[in-house]
Amino acid sequence: MSAEYAWWTSAVVYQIYPRSFQDSDGDGIGDLRGILRRVDHLDELGVDVVWFSPLYRSPQDDNGYDISDYQDVDPLFGTLDDLDEVIGALHERGIKVVMDLVVNHTSDEHPWFIESRSTRDSPKRDWYWWRDPRDGFEPGTRGSEPTNWGSFFSGPAWEWDEQTGQHYLHLFSRKQPDLNWENPEVREAVYAMMRWWLDRGVDGFRMDVINLISKDVGPDGALSDAPVASGLYGDATAASANGPRLHEFLQEMHREVFAGRRESLLLVGETPGATVEDAQLFTDPARAELDMVFTFEHMGLDTVDGDRFQHRPLDLRDLKATLTRWQAGLAETGWNSLYWDNHDQPRVVSRFGDDGEHRVASATALATVLHLHRGTPYIYQGEELGMTDAGFTSFDQYRDIESLRYVEEKRAIGEFDDEQLLRALAFGSRDNARTPVQWDASAHAGFTTGEPWIQVNPNHDRINAEDARADPASVFHYYRRLIALRHDDPVVQTGAFTLVWPEDTEVYAFHRAQDGIRLTLVANCSSDTVERDAAELRVEGASVVIANHDDPPQAPSGRLRLRPWECVVYRVEESAA
Incomplete structure (x- = not known):
């Protein structure tokens, strides 16, 4: 390479x-x-x-x-x-x-938050997001939250604290208060902790919801309401993702933590709501931020209006279009x-x-x-x-806080009956991936x-x-x-990507090419036998690199017949073709 x-x-x-x-x-x-x-x-x-x-x-x-x-x-x-x-x-x-x-949030049992919550005069009060109730509302009642931001785990993203008479922000569970990255003391404490782990022998970090650390804060310290599509609360991603100082914070992190040992490390960011254009900035080596990010776009293609629990059939054309857009967008800069x-x-x-x-x-x-x-x-x-997937059939089998709160919220408003809710969890619950390794x-x-x-x-x-x-x-x-x-x-590592048959609803095919060598993948992504015109793949005379059947079709020039879920990767020396 x-x-x-x-x-x-x-x-x-x-x-x-x-x-x-x-x-x-x-x-x-x-x-x-x-x-x-x-x-x-x-x-x-x-x-x-x-x-x-x-x-x-x-x-x-x-x-x-x-x-x-x-x-x-x-x-x-x-x-x-x-x-x-x-x-x-x-x-x-x-x-x-x-x-x-x-590091977007801690536990409410972290010493930093315990101290922050102890009194409004605490030296760590500003380590988290504390705000007064909205004017005109009884403190602590629904609607009194400083903004209309919704939590990713259902309900408002603000929790009323009776002891100090303010709300604190939690984009996730109420036991996960958000850190205030506007405070330089917070950032230095985080960087010191990261250096400690690297010194201990860790080779990098996967950064949880890292693009939420910068909130859209006005000059007066105010946070704005989020757009509301339906219901009482606005979308937490729209309200808090990719804030104005995000790249500044990531570049500062690089200088303070990774400088001098960068080449041996792996830095990947989980970035909900990030676009290809965002990812180009995050992963451009010249900007010294991240090596790569986790995109979420392809994981929402079989959901309804972004609700992970509501299923619609996947259209393979949508999957190909989404992944191809990311391949093209990061082909020259980023990863x-x-x-x-x-x-x-x-x-x-x-x-x-x-x-x-x-x-x-x-x-x-x-x-x-x-x-x-x-x-x-x-x-x-x-x-x-x-x-x-887990195949659970009753609510008491689930453990995931997001799933259980989804059920609680939907029952409260009478939106679904229990049979519908069980179907929703069977499709979308995070517990599907959390059953023990077999x-x-x-x-x-x-x-x-x-x-x-x-x-x-x-x-x-x-x-x-x-x-x-x-x-x-x-x-x-x-x-x-x-x-x-x-x-x-x-x-495979660095070859150029070209999609074939973008409108095919059953077959996923593409080329990877570099230095006169081309690999062509063709995969039947259906449970039916299919046939296609192999001439369009240009694989006549090619060798098979890998296949998931012992007897794959050997570089046909005419019709290509693929069994259910059969895939083949062909190798072509284009310079000799």
């Missing part, structure tokens, strides 16, 4: 959601010593980076995204010494470690992150694929489509096994000897790592081949 490209252009990242990865002590919650037991799984898979969802000390209101101590490990997961041991074991295998960085699954998204094989008869074929086809795009692929734990067919899938914090998917008796490792045709071994392909082939 050309030296002008950073190391992470050929890398693959694996996300671990610790509480659901592997339990070592029988308490039903995954932990660090459990992760230590499974580092060889990651090594065998071939990934280059492991990203840990939050391990920090936390009351666990939002499963660790409410942090009460940034420089300690929550006892649920173990100790700092345990984490050091895990980092050492991964480093020994050549795997870098990225920590989740959650893409590529993902289907994560801790906030349902399982892709259930969502965009066919998790029944064609589970293996659709899991591998979708993986090929993703990994053959230009960008850094992310694998979420269990994705490499073809794990499916290691074997034993009780609780080999995840724990105790009672798991959330129910194990009952299909673990046929979908698990032990069986997958023994089956050369498994999803696991296919992922190993995909990862090796990215490591070895410069065209």
Whole structure:
């Protein structure tokens, strides 16, 4: 690969959601010593980076995204010494470690907030967003909130504090007050914490909702109302994303934290609501902000009006158009992150694929489509096994705060009956991705000897790592081949992207080309057999690079017949064509 490209252009990242990865002590919650037991799984898979969802000390209101101590490990997961041991074991295998960085907000049990809340005269009062009630309303009543911003977890984004007679801002749970990044003391405290982790051996950060840290503050310190499409509260993303000082803060972070050690690190930002144009700014190396961002656009294509719980069928043309726009937008400046699954998204094989008869074929086809795009692929734990959605059938099986508050809100206004709400959760709940990793067919899938914090998917008796490792045709071994392909082939890493058949509703096809070599991917993204004119693909005489069937069509010149969810990648030497 050309030296002008950073190391992470050929890398693959694996996300671990610790509480659901592997339990070592029988308490039903995954932990660090459990992760230590499974580092060889990651090594065998071939990934280059492991990203840990939050391990920090936390009351666990939002499963660790409410942090009460940034420089300690929550006892649920173990100790700092345990984490050091895990980092050492991964480093020994050549795997870098990225920590989740959650600095838009803290827990309300963080010492900073406890002090801030203690009195209006607290030295840390201005570390968070405190505002008086709206004029003309009884303090603490609905409508008295300083702005109409809605929380991502339903309801208002302001919580009344009786003790000090003001509201505080929380874009997420009321137990997750937002930090005030306008205060330079806040920023320096965050930077000091980040330097501490880098000195401890961490190789970078995945920055949670990082584009929310700058709010649109007026000269008088006022925050404006958000537009309201329907209901009482405005959209939190529209009200708070990509504020006026965001790039200033990120560039300051680079100077204060990353200068002098930047080349070895990975910095990825989660940026809800970000456009291609935003991403160009975030990821332009000359601006020294981030390496890549997580786009959300493709994850909303099968939802209704952005409501993650309301489903509509995915139109493959929309998916192709969205991903292609990001490929084109970041082709010259910046870089893409590529993902289907994560801790906030349902399982892709259930969502965009066919998790029944064609589970293996659709899991591998979708993986090929993703990994053959230009960008850094992310694998979420269990994705490499073809794990499916949870299949929960009752409310008491769910644990996710966002899902449970959605049910509470919809019941309160009588919008849906329970049957509709269960369908909504079955489609959109984050718990679909949070069931324990299925290691074997034993009780609780080999995840724990105790009672798991959330129910194990009952299909673990046929979908698990032990069986997958023994089956050369498994999803696991296919992922190993995909990862090796990215490591070895410069065209996969940095080749130009060209979409084929943008209006095809069943077949996803594109070219990647560089230095006279072209790779052409063609994937049937349906559960029916299809035929297409292969002449348009220009693959006659090509060799097969990777395919998810043992007997793929060998570079046809006429009609190309693809079985349900069949995918093939062809290699053409264009200079000799």
